[in-house]
Amino acid sequence: MCGIVGYIGYHEAAPICTxxxxxLEYRGYDSFGIATLAxxxxxxxxxxxxxxxxxxxxHLTGTIGIGHTRWAxxxxPSEINAHPHLDEAxxxxVVHNGIIENYAELKRGLEERGVVFTSQTDTEVxxxxxAEKYSGNLFxxxxxxxxxxxxxxxxxxxAEGEEKIVAVRKGSPLVLGIGDQEFILGSDALPLLEYTRNAVYFEDGDIAEIGRGEYRIHNTGVPVSREITEIEWSGDEVRKGGFRHFMLKEIYEQPDAFANTLSSVKRCSEIVDSIKKARSITVVACGTSANASLVFSYLMESVCHIPTRVVLGxxxxxxxTPGTDLVIGVSQSGETADxxxxxxxxxxxxxxxxxxxNVLGSSITRVASSVLYTRAGPEISVAATKSFISQVAAFMQIVNLLTDHSLEAELAEVRRYIPDVFTIDLSKAVDICKDAATLLYIGRGMFYPAALEGALKMKEISYIHAEGYAAGELKHxxxxxxxxETPVIGLCFSSTVYPVMMSNLKEVKARSAxxxxIGKEHDADLEEVADVCIMLPDVSEYGSVILSSIILQLLAYHTAVALERDVDMPRNLAKSVTVE
Incomplete structure (x- = not known):
């Protein structure tokens, strides 16, 4: 989950590494370290x-350097366990992202040979x-x-005495940015954006030697060449742009992210055709991506009548289930190990x-038979917002294309109404949430995964215990x-589940919670039962899933701000989960 960066060129390396x-701090922020040669x-x-x-x-000088930000x-977390790690001399x-699974065995062997360890990390081996192999040639x-x-x-x-960086990839991402007589390396493309748009994405097994003005890559002892790819993101996209937090900025970017993803999927006719031919589908995902995948399963089974199950990675x-003929893996970062x-x-x-x-050149793109990019743009905040909306947009567009554009009008109205959600006053709801020890989120049908995602956002960034339930499960x-002391947040929109959902809400009120x-505007029945009623534009059921999800993102955000939490970097979490 950690982030690593390296630089070799003609500028001072320490500021560039910093x-x-x-x-890359979204990948880990327990500690950091930088090493330079000078x-x-x-x-x-x-x-x-x-x-x-x-x-x-x-104070570090030199035009060659490496750095690391850690997720323990x-x-x-300590200075001793922070990277870079050194040999005894x-x-x-070395900076490292990943896990050395056999480090204990390697450590015992080294200790038997007289090596003294100073940290608790696997990396120090x-x-x-x-050092045991080194005789003047680091590569x-x-x-x-x-x-x-x-x-x-x-x-x-x-290595002291060699003006080069050696880079290795196996299972964890690594990108080389190619500038004008300078190179910058990173766990993803974000550190590269200020210096170059040209990047090489290393493959598993690659060992690269990057010197001044040139580089070479070997894989299994054989020289290889890797394609130079143009990075699509810009430096402006990874700045806050006047917003207090990246999370809020990314919530406000959702109209464009939604539209960009719809356009991206429309160009992927071969992928849509392969989904149409599937007899059954399994979707594997984790966290927010799993919640978006549950929306897809509801749509596929109810609209397209294709059996679709969601399994945690x-x-x-x-x-x-070997009989499944199509497996779809969903990962915002493209690096989710599971x-x-x-x-x-x-x-x-x-x-x-x-x-x-969402990430070009990520590890998952090298594993799958085909790839669908969501085009949400860079997402810096640890809590996923626009990437969730983009995944749901992708799934809705797939269903739309599978059913001869039957959802075209519904998808068109979503982007139109998303900005209206940003102006809704949530202060009364925040006042209830911020003092709670436990929150329950409930919904039915496609609003059940929306409830799951709303609860996940709240617990991630406010640290309030929150759980999402299918409303029918409350009695169980x-x-x-x-x-x-236990507020309940209910999603209740005009659909086939509306009458029974209203009954669930009344049962909640009967128990003093x-x-x-959250429902559609001008619903007098909801206003009568609720302590706080958040009214959304009157759109289709599919549009309401999107709009209610955005409201729940904003509710979590404002609650976390009220509690003075670190919104973009919640404790113990990292954006990209690269270890199982």
């Missing part, structure tokens, strides 16, 4: 966010192993120890695979929680 790490190796580490100490590495896996520095030493490492990793490595390997592993297993079982992702246990209801 800025690069700031753009020509000796200098290292600075800091416990906490780089955004809180962004000038602290300014092995070892508590302090001549070799790497510089010690390199050869790294190539020699890579077969010993099991797990996933992206590595950037420096981490659970797929326990019941993969989802990628599920797609690999599905391919081994003979299933056709499709990836739905959650009713025991209802009291004056504060009730916030």
């Amino acid at each position: 800025n690069g790490l700031l753009s 020509p000796s190796l200098s290292v600075y580490k800091h416990l906490g966010k780089i955004s809180d100490a962004k000038t602290s590495a300014s 896996t092995h070892g508590v 302090g001549k070799i520095a 790497i510089p010690h192993l390199i 050869e030493a790294v190539s020699g120890i890579i077969p010993l490492l099991e797990g996933s990793y992206a590595l950037l490595i420096l 981490s659970e797929f390997k326990y019941f993969p 989802t990628i592993a599920a797609l690999k297993l599905a391919k081994s079982l003979g299933a056709q695979t499709i990836a739905v992702t 246990g959650p009713f025991a929680l209802l009291s004056l 504060p009730l916030i209801v």
Whole structure:
């Protein structure tokens, strides 16, 4: 989940590495560190966010450097456990994203040979192993120890006395930006944007040597070439643009993200055709992507009559159902380890695979048989907002195309009405939510996954315990929680489920729970039952799923702001989950 960055060129490396790490901080922010060559190796580490100490590495000099921002896996957050990690002589520095699964065995062997470890991390075995092989050629030493490492990793490595960076990828993302006589590396393309739009996405097994003005890549000992790709995102897209938080900016970008995704899917006729031919579909995803996938399952089964199940990426390997002829993996980052592993297993079982992702060149695009890009643009805040809406847009457009444009009018109205949602006053609902210890979100049909996603957003960024339920499940246990201290947020729109949903809301009120209801404007019945009624434009059921999801994003955001939470970087979380 960590972020790594490297630079070699003619500018001072430390400021470039610092800025690069700031753009990658969504991947982890427990601690950070930078190492530079000038020509000796200098290292600075800091416990906490780089955004809180962004000038602290300014004393490092040199035009070659590597950096790391950490999401702790092995070892508590501390300066000792922060990267870069060094060999005993302090001549070799390594930053690492991923997990070395056999580190304990490697560590025991090194300790038996007299090596003394200073950290609790799995990463520290790497510089010690390199040091044992090193005889003046870093590329050869790294190539020699890579077969010993099991797990996933992206590595950037420096050695005192060599003006180069050695980069390695296996299972974790790594991108090389190609500038004018300078190179910058990153866990994704964001650190590159200020310097170049030309990028090389490393493949699994690649070992690269990046020097001054040139680079070479080997894979399994053989020289290889990789295509240079133009990065589609711009630097302006990854700045706050006057918004207080990236999350709020990204919520306001949803009209364009929704429209861009509809256009993107319309150009993917081959993928839509392959979905149409499927006898059954399994969708694998995690977190927010799983909630978007549940909307898809409702649509596919009710509108297209194609059996569609949703399985969490981490659970797929326990019941993969070999008979499924199409498996769709959904991942905003394209790096979600569990989802990628599920797609690999599905391919081994003979299933056709499709990836739905927002990131060009991400790992999942190399696994799937075909790829559908959502075109949401860069999303910096850890809590997914516009990527969720884009995934739902993609799924709705697929259903629209499968049914001869039967949803065309509904999709057109959504973008028109999204901006109206931004102006709705949520202050009364926020006042109820911010003082709660537990919140329950309820909905029926497609509004059930919307409730799940609303609860996920609230717990992620406000730290209030929140759970989403199908409204019919309240009587099967959650009713025991209802009291004056347990607010309920209900999604109730005019549809086939409206009468029974109204009954559920009245049952909630009968148990004295504060009730916030989201429904369509001019619904007098809702105003009568609810303590706070949030009225949305009168659109179709499909449009209401989108608009209500955005309201729940805004409710979570304003509640978190009221509680003075770190909205963009909630505790213990990272944007890209690259470990299983």
